[in-house]
Amino acid sequence: MSALSKRRLKMWIRLLGVTRSAEGELREFLRVKHGTTLPRFDVMAALYRRRDGVTMSDLSRMLLVSNGNATTVVDRLEADGLVRRSPSDVDRRTVYVALTPEGLSAFEGLAADHEAEVDRLFEGLDEADLDRLTDILKRLGGGQ
Incomplete structure (x- = not known):
């Protein structure tokens, strides 16, 4: 291994450490301050971006999780009145999920607090x- 290769490996480990630390702090923040979880926040954020609703399969793909994981989170959000499921008019096997007005309002408050916490973490x-x-991250991610 070259010296540059070793430095890249150390950078990767440092990047993972920063990511895991920030994610851990955000998880704790959401749990303590809002009584919720990061997966719930992520589902609500995805649904917030797609106000008309998405299929459960699309939601799973958007979040890069299994259908089972998405279903578990959606079940809890639905029980809390924050999302609603509705069957497709075309295919009865397809179910759409969307935020309820209560879910929309709850997410907007959560998102503002989440943004403030991220701002604090990286102040x-x-x-x-x-x-x-x-710029560096865009180059690493192919410009995305």
Whole structure:
């Protein structure tokens, strides 16, 4: 292994550490401050972006989770009145899920607090840092 290769490996480990640490803090923040979980937040965020609703299969694909995992989270959100399921008019095997008005309102409050917490987690980065880091990550991710 070259010296550059070893540095890239160390960078990868550091990147994973930062990601895991931030995710852990966000999980704890959502649990303590809002009595919710990151998977619930992620499902609500996906549904917020697609206000007309999505199929359960599409939701699973959007979140990169199994249908079973998505179903479990949606079941709980539905029991809490935050999402609703509705059958397709065309294919009775297809079910759409969308935020209810209560879910929409709840998510907007959650999202604002989530954004503030992310801002706090990365408050040590100024605009120039963010520009450089964004550029680097875009290059690593193929410009996405």
